[in-house]
Amino acid sequence: MIPFVERFPVVGARETRSVTVTNRQDLPEGEYGFLEFYCGEPGCDCRRVMIDVLRPETGWSKIWATISYGWESLDFYAKWGGAASDPLEMKGPYLDPLNPQTEYSSALLNLFRFLLQSPDYVERLKRHYQMFRDSVQKRSGRQASLESNRIENKRKPLRDHRRRRQHLR
Numbered sequence: 001m002i003p004f005v006e007r008f009p010v011v012g013a014r015e016t017r018s019v020t021v022t023n024r025q026d027l028p029e030g031e032y033g034f035l036e037f038y039c040g041e042p043g044c045d046c047r048r049v050m051i052d053v054l055r056p057e058t059g060w061s062k063i064w065a066t067i068s069y070g071w072e073s074l075d076f077y078a079k080w081g082g083a084a085s086d087p088l089e090m091k092g093p094y095l096d097p098l099n100p101q102t103e104y105s106s107a108l109l110n111l112f113r114f115l116l117q118s119p120d121y122v123e124r125l126k127r128h129y130q131m132f133r134d135s136v137q138k139r140s141g142r143q144a145s146l147e148s149n150r151i152e153n154k155r156k157p158l159r160d161h162r163r164r165r166q167h168l169r
């Protein structure tokens with residue numbers, strides 16, 4: 001997973017959701033940023049986002065919660081993941097057990113669920129996913145054409161060689 005803001009710094013800075021918390025029993029006051037990570041594997045279509053909840057109070061470096069979320073139907077993830085994965089977990093939102101969590105994770109998951117009630121936010125995540133995936137495909141396409149160029153260049157001297165021999169004949 002790669003941070004959206006790393007590949008799209010301008011849009012990322014403008015469109016990363018953040019929430020200012022005041023007067024809550026379950027969370028310290030202040031700002032919480034919901035940083036998006038998307039899958040960078042060429043050819044993949046997992047349609048999910050991973051969210052790191054970070055805070056300026058902790059230098060944007062401590063991870064307060066890691067949330068995984070997919071916007072498609074359970075059916076989609078059941079088909080996509082096959083028998084090996086749990087579609088309920090893939091759809092989420094859920095707290096990713098393989099990534100950092102804190103005592104505030106479940107409160108932050110609730111906050112994220114609240115954000116998802118806004119269709120605009122869900123649409124934004126989908127749009128960011130698409131932008132990100134397009135850039136992954138473009139990069140892997142460029143990589144593939146670089147590789148085929150390299151093969152072409154290797155073949156060229158052979159072809160010249162053959163041509164020269166033809167001249168000799």
Ligand SMILES: [Zn+2]
Pocket residue numbers: 039040041044045046047
């Ligand atoms: Zn993927």
